[in-house]
Amino acid sequence: MADSAAARPRPGTAxxxxxFPSGEGRAHGYLALPPGGHGPGLIVVQEWWGLTGHIADLVDRFAAEGFVALAPDLYGGPATHDRAEAAELLRKLPAERAVHDLRGAVDFLLGHPALAGDAVAVVGFCMGGGLALRLAALEGDRVAAVVPFYGLPREPDYDYRGLTAHVLGHFGEYDRSLPADVVDEAAILIGEATDRRPEFHFYPAGHAFMNDENQPGSYDDLQAKIAWRRTLSFLRGHLG
Incomplete structure (x- = not known):
């Protein structure tokens, strides 16, 4: 059993x-179990900062709400609060390794004795929002629900045809990195490629409004609470 109260790492580490197995190697992550010892599975995908305290805290919060929650460490150890370092970590992240780690996380959760059900959900933030949608498209019925927060795949014409998950998205009205028309176009693409009608919400907030470490300076406590409650309701509705 994982210790959800594990000591915080030193600064700069996840x-x-x-x-767990990842391709031909192994990946690492942070796992937290619910108080009852078992529940539906949830993968939490990091922002470009890495598996920071913010992401680990979200894993703990989801576990407290009844989920078997896992955040894969896509950088394999480093974490940062510096924008230049984050950009460099992202640049050095091989796309193939990220995919292997995320798909390995699905395998790991579906085989975990604490898991209830035969599918998982994925929640991702910024960079992780785009990766969450990619993972859902790759994994088909093994992902029942996906929740991107202020993040989409980089390709504006991404092919969502493998996606069968229900989709809930959270976006900031004042997010200059992800304009509303780009989000609307993604909703159209998802609807045209699948039998799903994504539920996208816009909030009077900027980018990363859920991040209480406030790296981009746009954390919004009220909007974060609204998005959190919507997310819990959505996940419970589609994972049981």
Whole structure:
């Protein structure tokens, strides 16, 4: 059993307490179990900062709400609050390794004795929002629900045809990095490529309004609470 109260790592490193197969190697992550010891599975995908305290805290919060929650460490150890370092970590992240780690996380959760059900959900933030949608498209019925927060795949014409998950998205009205027309176009593409009608919400907030470490300076406590409650209701509705 993973210790969801694991000691915080030193600055610049991710919190890790599990490892699992990933392609021909192994990946690491942070796992938290619900108070009852079992529940539906949820993968939490990091922002470009890495598996920071903010992401680990979200894993703990989801676990407290009844989910078996896992955040894969896509950078394999480093985490940062510096924009230049984050950009460099992202640049050095091989796309193939990220895919292997995320798909390995799905395998790991679906085989975990604490898991209830035969599918998982994925929640991702910024960079992780785009990766969450990609993972859902790759994994088909093994992902029942996907929730991107202020993030989409980089390709404006991304092919969503493999996606069968229900989709809930959260976006900031004042997010200059992700304009509303780009979000609207993604909703259209998802609807045209699948039998799903994504539920996208816009909030009177900027980018990363859920991040209470406030790296971009746009954390909004009220909007974060609204998005959190919507997310919990959505996940419970589609994971049971």
């Amino acid at each position: 919190r890790q307490n599990v490892d």
